[in-house]
Amino acid sequence: MKFRAAALLVAVMLSPLYALSAAAGYDSPLGLWRVADGSAVIRIKACGPELCGYVAAAPPPRPGEKSAIGEKILMGMKRQGNAWRGPIYDLNDGKVYGGEISMRDNNHLNIRGCLSDTGVCGGETWKRVR
Numbered sequence: 001m002k003f004r005a006a007a008l009l010v011a012v013m014l015s016p017l018y019a020l021s022a023a024a025g026y027d028s029p030l031g032l033w034r035v036a037d038g039s040a041v042i043r044i045k046a047c048g049p050e051l052c053g054y055v056a057a058a059p060p061p062r063p064g065e066k067s068a069i070g071e072k073i074l075m076g077m078k079r080q081g082n083a084w085r086g087p088i089y090d091l092n093d094g095k096v097y098g099g100e101i102s103m104r105d106n107n108h109l110n111i112r113g114c115l116s117d118t119g120v121c122g123g124e125t126w127k128r129v130r
Contacts, residue, residue, distance in 0.1 A: 029044045031044060031130060033053075033109055034126060034127050040058040042056060042126065050078050050084075050086065051077040051079075052075060052076065053073050054071065055091070071089070073090075073091060074089075074101065077101060082102055082103070083101065084101050085098075087099060088113045095115060097113030097114055098114050099112065099113040100112045108125050108127060109125065
């Protein structure tokens with residue numbers, strides 16, 4: 001009986017990770033993505049039951065500036081249907097946008113962000129690196 005309870009507890013604890021790993025197939029944004037202008041690579045990975053994105057590669061910083069590598073730009077993206085929604089931090093302007101990411105196909109990720117209460121939105125498509 002103790003074994004069954006322990007197995008059930010482990011299954012419950014791992015279920016969010018299983019859901020994300022199952023998503024690692026065709027319709028998953030997990031992995032490395034080159035931004036539209038080619039200037040950086042973003043690593044999207046699980047952060048609990050959500051997705052987060054970090055700068056994995058970027059041009060060297062100018063003298064006196066901090067490197068962008070390691071910066072978190074996709075913050076707690078939650079799956080909603082075929083998209084993931086949550087805050088997106090834009091390193092260029094320092095603003096946080098209400099964001100959405102969705103797979104166009106296995107090698108292209110659509111990114112969209114809107115500045116709250118302004119109606120100002122923008123988007124681009126990233127290409128899978130691996």
